[in-house]
Amino acid sequence: MTAPELFELVRALCLPDEIRTEGRHKFAAIEALCLTCARLRSAGVLYELVSRFDRSAAAVSEIVTWVLIFVNGRWGHLLDFDHEHLLSPPNLEKYEHAVHESGPGAPLTGVWGFIDCTIRRICRPSHWQRQAYNDHKKHCGVRLICELSPDGAASSGV
Numbered sequence: 797m798t799a800p801e802l803f804e805l806v807r808a809l810c811l812p813d814e815i816r817t818e819g820r821h822k823f824a825a826i827e828a829l830c831l832t833c834a835r836l837r838s839a840g841v842l843y844e845l846v847s848r849f850d851r852s853a854a855a856v857s858e859i860v861t862w863v864l865i866f867v868n869g870r871w872g873h874l875l876d877f878d879h880e881h882l883l884s885p886p887n888l889e890k891y892e893h894a895v896h897e898s899g900p901g902a903p904l905t906g907v908w909g910f911i912d913c914t915i916r917r918i919c920r921p922s923h924w925q926r927q928a929y930n931d932h933k934k935h936c937g938v939r940l941i942c943e944l945s946p947d948g949a950a951s952s953g954v
Contacts (some may be wrong), residue, residue, distance in 0.1 A: 797833070802826060802829060802830065802833075803826060805829060806825045806826055806829050808818070808871060809829070809865065809867060809870070809871070811825040811828065811829060811863070811864075812825060813825055815828050815859065815862060815863075817855070817858040817862050818858065818861055818884060819853075819855065819858050821851075821858055821859065822853040823859050826860070828859045828860075828863050829863065830834045830862065831849060831851075831856055831859055831860060831863075832858055832859070832860045832863040835860045836860075838897060842856060842857070870907040882899055890910060891908040892905065892906060892907060892908040895907045895908065896910075915938070916937055916938045917935055917936070917937050918936050918937055919936065919939055920936050921936065929953065
């Protein structure tokens with residue numbers, strides 16, 4: 797995101813100009829939004845944010861929690877799960893059938909969708925190392941992760 801887009805997002809979300817957390821930490825709205833976006837990018841980035849923003853881990857954690865609670869309270873009605881239309885049980889069954897019938901490379905049942913563009917790091921495998929290695933990221937990983945039907949098994953890498 798560009799800086800003007802971040803400022804526009806602050807206005808669109810109606811974040812207050814100055815935010816004070818329960819721990820008495822004071823943040824500008826743009827800093828709070830930037831910290832929240834950066835924190836949501838990855839679970840292991842907290843200590844990087846501490847040094848980059850010159851804030852304590854507690855302050856970063858408090859402001860991220862504050863922003864998420866604020867956005868959910870103000871805009872949560874727009875973030876509700878669509879369980880009656882797009883992701884209704886009959887539609888999930890149709891998606892699962894379409895994936896299973898797509899060809900000989902789709903032997904799994906219960907798969908109704910895929911999450912793409914996320915590379916999950918894995919240990920170097922004993923077999924199929926070349927297929928698991930990602931040249932761009934310089935480590936082994938899984939690119940697609942199956943989303944299984946709610947009554948099926950847990951998500952698994954493909």
